[in-house]
Amino acid sequence: NPVLTSKVLVTIHVLDVNEFPPELAIPYETYVCEGTKVGQVIQIFSAKDEDIPMREHNFSFRSPQEEIKIKNFTIKDFGNNTAGIITLRGGFWRHIQELYHLPVVIKDSGYPVQSSTSTLTIRVCGCDSDGSLLTCNAEAIFLPVGLSTGALIAILLCIVILLVIVVLYMGVRRQKKKETLMTSKEDIRDNVIHYDDEGGGEEDTHAFDISTLRNPKVIKDKLYRRDVKPEVASVPQPLAASQDSEDLQKFIIQRLQAHDSDSSAPPYDSLATYAYEGNSIEAALKQPFVSHLLTHARKHLPKGLIL
8 A cells, every 4th residue: 555655764783793803002112221120111002903993992912821921021901901911020231131021911892803913122231310312222332332333343443453563564674675685685595596697717708797796795896897898998197217216116106006996807827037137136126116026926826936
């Protein structure tokens, strides 16, 4: 019957199904100060849930059953969707252990109930007397006050560079001294060996460098080689002999000095003989210049040769 019909609007509400487990509200960076006492709250944390509840969220926090034996930290639920981490002992030190891991179970009140397990990382740090954070680096224990890790690395690097420079300098200096001595000895040995191998005898001047065998400290200036004939004669011309005894004496002395200072003379010794005419042998031997000549000759003659 059309008279007995009516239209009614029906509102359908789509209810949210509790499908997402709760999780920590933010990534917490938890630390505990060295020397912390037992029972101190070191961190307060909360949770979040992506599900939309009919009423407000209600989270609960606890430690896992398998972690009951933990002797360092525990979880305390405050009942207002927050919980705290409480120390179970004191005496946390970075040089013993720097990091601790504390698992926490978070459960919501939806249907069906969802839960999750998160892990909080607790770092042992150095604090001042008020509990303010100073540093959490483990290497800071060994650093002086006010000196950062970068500064320490720079100082150590400079020290290493200085040590390397000193070692290289000493090595180069020692090697240079050794090479100088060895080079001199090797040159002499090489020249002597070449001289012997060539077999040219004393007249062979091309097989070796005689200057290597000489001591440079005793080499005098303006000396000529005795084994090479000079191109220009540097010996002054002697004076002509006169008839006088004094002139002849001066003449012979000048010739002796000229031969003694002549660097172009042959290497072997030579004997120059001068005769004075007009007197007997006895008179000639009594002359002063003749005595001087004989004395000079005896000094230069080989032993066993009688003059």
